[in-house]
Amino acid sequence: xxxxxxxxxxxxxxxxxxxxxxxxxxxxxxxxxxxxxxxxxxxxxxxxxxxxxxxxxxxxxxxxxxxxxxxxxxxxxxxxxxxxxxxxxxxxxxxxxxxxxxxxxxxxxxxxxxxxxxxxxxxxxxxxxxxxxxxxxxxxxxxxxxxxxxxxxxxxxxxxxxxxxxxxxxxxxxxxxxxxxxxxxxxxxxxxxxxxxxxxxxxxxxxxxxxxxxxxxxxxxxxxxxxxxxxxxxxxxxxxxxxxxxxxxxxxxxxxxxxxxxxxxxxxxxxxxxxxxxxxxxxxxxxxxxxxxxxxxxxxxxxxxxxxxxxxxx
Amino acid sequence: xxxxxxxxxxxxxxxxxxxxxxxxxxxxxxxxxxxxxxxxxxxxxxxxxxxxxxxxxxxxxxxxxxxxxxxxxxxxxxxxxxxxxxxxxxxxxxxxxxxxxxxxxxxxxxxxxxxxxxxxxxxxxxxxxxxxxxxxxxxxxxxxxxxxxxxxxxxxxxxxxxxxxxxxxxxxxxxxxxxxxxxxxxxxxxxxxxxxxxxxxxxxxxxxxxxxxxxxxxxxxxxxxxxxxxxxxxxxxxxxxxxxxxxxxxxxxxxxxxxxxxxxxxxxxxxxxxxxxxxxxxxxxxxxxxxxxxxxxxxxxxxxxxxxxxxxxxxxxxxxxxxxxxxxxxxxxxxxxxxxxxxxxxxxxxxxxxxxxxxxxxxxxx
Numbered sequence: 001x002x003x004x005x006x007x008x009x010x011x012x013x014x015x016x017x018x019x020x021x022x023x024x025x026x027x028x029x030x031x032x033x034x035x036x037x038x039x040x041x042x043x044x045x046x047x048x049x050x051x052x053x054x055x056x057x058x059x060x061x062x063x064x065x066x067x068x069x070x071x072x073x074x075x076x077x078x079x080x081x082x083x084x085x086x087x088x089x090x091x092x093x094x095x096x097x098x099x100x101x102x103x104x105x106x107x108x109x110x111x112x113x114x115x116x117x118x119x120x121x122x123x124x125x126x127x128x129x130x131x132x133x134x135x136x137x138x139x140x141x142x143x144x145x146x147x148x149x150x151x152x153x154x155x156x157x158x159x160x161x162x163x164x165x166x167x168x169x170x171x172x173x174x175x176x177x178x179x180x181x182x183x184x185x186x187x188x189x190x191x192x193x194x195x196x197x198x199x200x201x202x203x204x205x206x207x208x209x210x211x212x213x214x215x216x217x218x219x220x221x222x223x224x225x226x227x228x229x230x231x232x233x234x235x236x237x238x239x240x241x242x243x244x245x246x247x248x249x250x251x252x253x254x255x256x257x258x259x260x261x262x263x264x265x266x267x268x269x270x271x272x273x274x275x276x277x278x279x280x281x282x283x284x285x286x287x288x289x290x291x292x293x294x295x296x297x298x299x300x301x302x303x304x305x306x307x308x309x310x311x312x313x314x
Numbered sequence: 315x316x317x318x319x320x321x322x323x324x325x326x327x328x329x330x331x332x333x334x335x336x337x338x339x340x341x342x343x344x345x346x347x348x349x350x351x352x353x354x355x356x357x358x359x360x361x362x363x364x365x366x367x368x369x370x371x372x373x374x375x376x377x378x379x380x381x382x383x384x385x386x387x388x389x390x391x392x393x394x395x396x397x398x399x400x401x402x403x404x405x406x407x408x409x410x411x412x413x414x415x416x417x418x419x420x421x422x423x424x425x426x427x428x429x430x431x432x433x434x435x436x437x438x439x440x441x442x443x444x445x446x447x448x449x450x451x452x453x454x455x456x457x458x459x460x461x462x463x464x465x466x467x468x469x470x471x472x473x474x475x476x477x478x479x480x481x482x483x484x485x486x487x488x489x490x491x492x493x494x495x496x497x498x499x500x501x502x503x504x505x506x507x508x509x510x511x512x513x514x515x516x517x518x519x520x521x522x523x524x525x526x527x528x529x530x531x532x533x534x535x536x537x538x539x540x541x542x543x544x545x546x547x548x549x550x551x552x553x554x555x556x557x558x559x560x561x562x563x564x565x566x567x568x569x570x571x572x573x574x575x576x577x578x579x580x581x582x583x584x585x586x587x588x589x590x591x592x593x594x595x596x597x598x599x600x601x602x603x604x605x606x607x608x609x610x611x612x613x614x615x616x617x618x619x620x621x622x623x624x625x626x627x628x629x630x631x632x633x634x635x636x637x638x639x640x641x642x643x644x645x646x647x648x649x650x651x652x653x654x655x656x657x658x659x660x661x662x663x664x665x666x667x668x669x670x671x672x673x674x675x676x677x678x679x680x
Contacts, residue, residue, distance in 0.1 A: 205437040212370060212432065213452050213503060214425025217417065223451075228442050302442060303487040 012288045019284045020277065024064055027273050028056065034271040035082065054081065054273070067277070077281070078274030083267050089278040093260075097282075099169065100247040100259035106179045108240050111186035118187065119194025123229075124221050126199055134191060141188035150181045150250055167255040178255050182248055186240065193236065197229035227301065234297040238290030246283065318387060319543055320346040320369070320511060325382035325412070327364055327373065327567075336614050338364045338377070340567040340622075343641075346511070351537060351544040353554040353575075355590070356564035359611060362547045365564070366513045369411060369428050369545075371420040384411040388427055388510040426456045429509035433516045435497035439488035445472075445499055446484035452506035468506070475502045475532060494525035498532065505536060511543045518553060530557055551594055555579065560647070563587050566612050566622035573648030579671055583642075583650040585630075586623045588664050597667045605667070621653065629654065629662045 033039045036050060051057050055066070070076040077089040084092055122134040141149070157177045158165045164174045201207065202225050210220050252261030264283070267275035298305050327339040339361050346352055354362045367373050368384060385400075385408040398413040414420055432438045440448060449468045453459040459467060465484070472480035475498040488496055497517065504512055514533065518526040534557060537544050548554060554561055554575065561578040563571045563586065571584040582588055591597070592605040609626040612618055621627070624634035633639075633653050642655035654662055 205432060205434060206440040208372070209432055209438045209500065209503070210440070210451075211372060212424055212430045213507060214421055214455050215451065216421055224440055224443075228440070231442070304441060304489050 008292060012292065015288060016281070016284055020068075020281060021064065023280045024067060024277060025060065027268075027271070027276050028060065028063070030271055032056075037082075071281075077278040080272055080275050082270045082272040083275050089274050092275070093278060093282070096258060096260050096263070099257060100252075100261070103175070103178060103182065103257065103259060104243060104247065106175065107182035108186065108243075110179060111183040111190055114183070115187040115190030116194055119191040120198065120221065120226060122191060122195040123198035123202065123225070124217075126195075131195075134195070138188040138192045141184055146185060147250055149184065150254060153177055153181050154254055165255070167257040174255070178251050178257060181251050181254075189236070190233070193233060194229060197232055198225050201225045201229045231298060231302045234294050234301065236294075238287060238294045240290075242283065242287050242290055316347040316349050318345050319348040320344075320387070321383075321385040321408075322365075323383050323385075325365070325368070325384065326380045327361075327368065327377055328380050329374070329377045331376060334615055337617070338567050338614060340618070342382070342567075342569055344562060344569060344572070346543060346545065348510075348543055349537075349541055350559045351546065351557055353546040353548060353558035353561045354564055355549060355551065355554055355561060357549060357590075357607075357611065360564040361567040362564055363515060364567075366430070366515065366545060366547055369511070369513060370424050370430055371411070371414060372424075379412045382412060385409070386411050386423070386427070389423075425452060425507040425509065427509055428511045428513065429504045429507045430513040430515060431497075431500055431504050431517050434520050435500050436493055436520060438500055439496060441488055443487075444484065445486055445488065445491070449499070449502050449506050452503050456507055471502045471506050474505065474536070475499075476528075477502070494521055494529065497521060497525070497529055501529070501532065501536070505540065508540070509542070511545065512537075513545045513547065515547045516549070517546070518548075518550065526553075533557065551591070563590065566618065567614060568622060568651070570623065570652070571648075571650040573644065573650075577645065577648040581644070581648070582664060582668065583644055583648075583655060584623075584652045585627045585654065585662075587650070588668060589626075591671065592665050592667055594671075597670055621651075631659060 032047070032051065035054065035056075036042055036047070039047075042050075048057075055063055058066075067078070070078065075090075077093075080087050080089050080092055118134055122131045125131050154165065154177060157163050157180075161176075163177055164171065167174050167178060198221075202220075207220060207224060210224050215224070247257075247259040247261035247263075249262030249265075251257065252259045260279075264276070264279045267279065322342050322344040325339055325342040326337070329336040329338055342361075342365060344365075354365065356362050364373070364377070368379065369386075373379075385402065387406055387408050389407075389409050396409065396414075396419060398410045398415075398419065399407065400410060401407050409423070411423070414423070439445075446465065446468055449471060450459070450464040453464045453467055469480045469484060472483060477483050477495065477498055483491070483495075488499070491499065497520075517533070518529055521529060530553065533544065536542065544557075546553065546558060558575045561573065561575050562569050563578065563584065565586050571578065571582065571587045573581075578587060579591070582591060589605075589607045593607060595604055598604045607626060612622050612625065618638075620636050621630070621634040621639055624630040627634065631653050639651050639653045639656075641649045641651050643649045644655070653659055
């Protein structure tokens with residue numbers, strides 16, 4: 001197990017390295033014009049100076065070496081030149097990350113607290129009123145564009161519940177609407193899949209045996225079916241995890257939340273190479289950790305899945 | 315003869331499928347005696363499993379008992395205040411399983427009174443729970459056992475079903491065991507419930523021949539040890555011969571012949587039983603094709619006129635197509651539902667091949 005984990009981590013680092021190299025090289029293929037907002041008015045001399053400042057005139061391999069040297073030896077992510085003028089990237093990201101992470105984590109927690117019981121009850125009362133109600137909710141959430149119900153929640157939430165419209169880190173009440181909006185999609189998602197897996201499981205032979213044994217319906221649902229249905233749910237963990245840091249561009253702009261929402265797109269548009277690399281590094285790391293956690297959870301839940309056995313090694 | 319423990323009278327079960335009605339059981343009469351082993355044989359779709367599912371209240375959702383009663387005598391007066399409870403003409407308290415409506419009432423019967431070993435041991439165990447947990451669960455549900463006590467009892471039961479290294483198996487998961495072992499675990503779960511009646515739904519179909527024999531031997535042993543009444547559902551006549559005291563032959567949702575195992579094997583009276591026995595591969599002649607019953611069972615969506623087997627029966631009489639035969643008693647323990655036993659019927663000899671069964675006798679009751 002430990003040996004497997006070690007291997008997994010080493011491989012993850014290699015993956016990160018490759019991702020960073022690819023992104024590093026790709027952003028350097030973008031046209032030079034993009035780096036200078038006032039490109040039209042610049043003289044040949046100014047351009048040359050600017051490119052030299054950014055180190056773009058050096059051979060690719062030297063640039064790459066410099067980047068990794070700074071990153072690994074000094075933990076230096078570089079300096080933003082365009083998104084913000086001459087501010088270290090770390091300084092820009094530092095206050096944003098915790099906000100998005102907290103918001104996302106709260107939302108995941110809330111969606112699990114609501115979505116999982118909802119899915120369980122839907123499976124338990126399959127074909128009855130509660131199931132239809134839940135299905136209606138899921139279809140509504142999946143079919144209506146998120147932006148629409150985000151707006152509705154903001155409008156009525158602020159008007160009827162008198163919750164402040166703008167987000168303030170220190171005001172817990174102002175967290176309610178964004179977290180709720182962020183959770184709706186996940187609630188529907190968790191409930192839908194859990195219901196589906198639980199219905200699948202409850203048609204299996206071992207459930208019949210449990211019934212023959214004399215176990216009651218509640219016991220069968222919670223002690224037998226739930227855990228077995230939860231195993232395939234583990235594969236959704238990495239995505240959920242990733243979403244916590246990426247943030248939601250809609251929600252963050254609706255409530256003026258200073259988080260990470262839409263930041264990557266923004267810096268790509270502005271061709272801020274150092275920012276792009278740093279954010280990609282962050283997202284890739286979180287994604288890989290999410291995958292690892294998902295796999296670990298599967299191993300913990302299902303004795304048939306093993307890391308150490310031959311053939312179990314992925 | 316022992317006392318009756320289960321008494322089925324005029325049982326009709328229908329399934330409702332997209333507005334059509336399938337008449338799966340057409341008036342079953344059956345008595346099961348305490349401590350016996352009864353085999354129910356018949357081809358697929360004859361209603362063997364449906365009949366037994368009624369005993370544990372696990373009929374499929376679209377199925378319903380439309381008529382009849384299933385009196386279970388094992389609970390003494392535990393069901394006195396239940397609408398399904400009652401006392402029969404001899405003053406014996408019973409519980410009518412056909413009348414049980416509430417889930418909670420079934421929980422008092424399933425497992426602890428009547429238990430079943432399902433067909434496929436490979437899929438019948440929960441893959442995510444240890445063997446020990448699954449057996450202890452039964453102990454907890456029916457005897458309130460917990461902790462060390464439950465563990466000790468579980469280990470004891472594992473030894474009882476001849477699982478080696480019980481202490482090790484206790485912590486293992488189903489996927490770590492072989493098919494035969496899993497079948498023993500399923501049996502262990504049934505034993506842990508300590509039922510009075512054990513229904514074995516084709517307990518050996520999924521196993522290879524050597525394991526089959528071991529499992530049957532084990533069941534025989536447990537039967538005498540725990541004074542179990544066992545009902546075997548099977549289409550393997552070899553299993554029947556080696557374990558059953560009595561045999562009921564089912565065809566198209568009805569019991570066409572029932573009697574002691576010897577009577578069914580040596581003196582069968584119903585043409586369907588003849589046909590069934592003739593298809594035993596042991597009776598085949600070298601160089602000749604094995605016997606197979608021609609035709610297919612009747613469609614149970616339509617009302618059956620007369621004897622259900624008439625259309626496939628080479629000895630069918632005119633009346634077979636018109637009216638359903640009643641039961642004719644052959645001996646106090648043996649009766650068959652065929653007009654051939656009527657005194658007005660012509661004399662029809664059973665197929666000569668069946669005589670070989672007598673000479674093969676040893677093979678039947680080995």
